[in-house]
Amino acid sequence: MDEREEAGPDEAVRENLLSQGRYAEAVEAFRSASLEHAVLLGRRLASHNAIAEARTLYRNLWERPKRPFEWFQLRVLIPLVFHEDERQRKYISYREVVEAQLPAIKHPGGRTNLVQALLCADLALQDYDAFRQRAEPFRGAEGLPPFLARLVALLPRIEEPADVADRREKVFVIGLSKTGTKSITQGLEMMGYTTAHWSNPFTRALIDEEDFALFDCCSDTPVSFRFEELAERFPNARFINTGRPAESWVASFRNHFVRHHGVSDLEAVRRRFHPRGPLFHGPLYARINDRLYTRYGSLEEAYHAHGERVRGFFAGTARDRLLEFDLFRGDGWAELSRFVGRPAPHEPFPWIGRAPGREAPATG
Numbered sequence: 561m562d563e564r565e566e567a568g569p570d571e572a573v574r575e576n577l578l579s580q581g582r583y584a585e586a587v588e589a590f591r592s593a594s595l596e597h598a599v600l601l602g603r604r605l606a607s608h609n610a611i612a613e614a615r616t617l618y619r620n621l622w623e624r625p626k627r628p629f630e631w632f633q634l635r636v637l638i639p640l641v642f643h644e645d646e647r648q649r650k651y652i653s654y655r656e657v658v659e660a661q662l663p664a665i666k667h668p669g670g671r672t673n674l675v676q677a678l679l680c681a682d683l684a685l686q687d688y689d690a691f692r693q694r695a696e697p698f699r700g701a702e703g704l705p706p707f708l709a710r711l712v713a714l715l716p717r718i719e720e721p722a723d724v725a726d727r728r729e730k731v732f733v734i735g736l737s738k739t740g741t742k743s744i745t746q747g748l749e750m751m752g753y754t755t756a757h758w759s760n761p762f763t764r765a766l767i768d769e770e771d772f773a774l775f776d777c778c779s780d781t782p783v784s785f786r787f788e789e790l791a792e793r794f795p796n797a798r799f800i801n802t803g804r805p806a807e808s809w810v811a812s813f814r815n816h817f818v819r820h821h822g823v824s825d826l827e828a829v830r831r832r833f834h835p836r837g838p839l840f841h842g843p844l845y846a847r848i849n850d851r852l853y854t855r856y857g858s859l860e861e862a863y864h865a866h867g868e869r870v871r872g873f874f875a876g877t878a879r880d881r882l883l884e885f886d887l888f889r890g891d892g893w894a895e896l897s898r899f900v901g902r903p904a905p906h907e908p909f910p911w912i913g914r915a916p917g918r919e920a921p922a923t924g
Contacts (some may be wrong), residue, residue, distance in 0.1 A: 583610040587617045595630040606640035607820050611838035614641040628670035631658050632677045639765035643842035655681040679711045684763040688718045717774050725773040730794050733779030734787040735802030738812040740887040745779040746910040751902045753777040766841050785851040801870045804888045810859045830854045
C-alpha cells in the first residue's frame with residue numbers, strides 16, 4: 561500500500577464495531593479507507609454473516625477507480641457474499657471489466673495482476689476453455705511470479721480426463737477444524753502435494769466438487785462433512801483424521817468461533833448461520849455446519865460423533881486407507897511418511913498456532 565494513502569480505521573476500531581454488531585457504521589467508517597483495508601472489513605463482515613452490509617461495501621468498492629492490484633484484491637469478496645446464480649453474474653461482470661482494462665496496462669506488474677485476476681475468475685466460473693487459452697502462453701515459462709506459476713501449474717489437471725483424475729492417488733484430511741488440519745496440510749505440501757485447505761486458494765470459495773480433481777490434497781470441514789462420498793469417488797485416495805483431546809478441542813473451537821464469527825456456543829452458531837437467510841459462503845456452509853456441529857446437543861457430542869462416524873466407515877478392509885493423526889500426542893513426519901509413502905523433509909513438522917511451550921514433532 562502507498563504510505564500516503566488513507567489507511568482507515570485500525571484493527572481495534574474495526575473489531576470493536578463488529579463485536580457490537582454495528583455493521584453499517586463499520587461500512588461507513590471504511591468508506592474512504594484503502595481498498596486493502598476495506599476488503600479486510602468485507603471479509604470480517606461476511607464471517608459475522610452481515611451479508612447485506614458486506615454487499616453494500618462491495619458495491620462501494622466496485623464503483624471506485626481501481627489499480628490492477630486492487631482488482632486482484634477485490635475478487636476475494638465475491639464468493640463470500642454472493643451465492644449461486646448471483647455469484648455467477650458477479651464473476652461474469654468482474655471478468656468483463658478486468659478484460660476491458662488489460663490492453664491499456666503496459667506495466668508488467670500491472671498486467672500480471674490482471675491476468676491472475678482473470679485466471680481466478682475463469683476457475684470460479686469453471687470456464688476451463690478460457691483458462692487454458694489464457695494460461696497457455698505461460699506454460700513452461702521460467703521466472704513467473706509464484707501465484708501465477710501455481711495457476712499455470714493447474715493446466716495438466718484441467719486437461720486430465722475425469723476418469724483418470726478420479727483414479728489418481730489423493731489425500732483427504734477429514735478432521736474437524738482446530739485439530740491440526742492446516743498443519744498437516746502444510747506438511748503434505750512440503751512433501752510435494754498440491755493442496756487446498758478449507759477454500760480454493762485461487763478463487764477463495766469453499767472447497768467443492770470441482771476442486772477435488774485440481775488438487776492432490778484437500779482438507780478441513782468442506783471435505784470432512786462428506787468423506788464417505790469422496791471415498792467412493794476416489795478409490796485410491798487416502799484419508800487422514802486429525803484429532804486432539806476433546807476438552808482442549810472444545811476450548812479451541814470456541815476461541816476460533818469468537819475470533820472469526822463473534823459467537824462461541826452452538827445455539828449462537830445456529831442463530832447466526834441460519835440456512836434460510838443470506839449466508840456466509842452460501843448454502844454449502846450451512847450444510848457443513850449442520851452435518852458436523854449444529855445437529856448435536858453439545859460440542860463434545862459433535863466431536864465424538866465425527867470420530868465414531870470416521871472409524872465406523874473405515875472399519876474392516878478399508879482400515880488401511882485411514883490414518884489417525886494427533887499432533888498433540890507427538891505424531892509427525894514418521895507417521896505421515898509411512899502412511900503416504902513419501903520421504904520426510906529434513907525440517908521440523910509444521911505446527912501452525914502451536915501453544916507456547918509445546919514442542920513440534922521431530923524432523924524426518
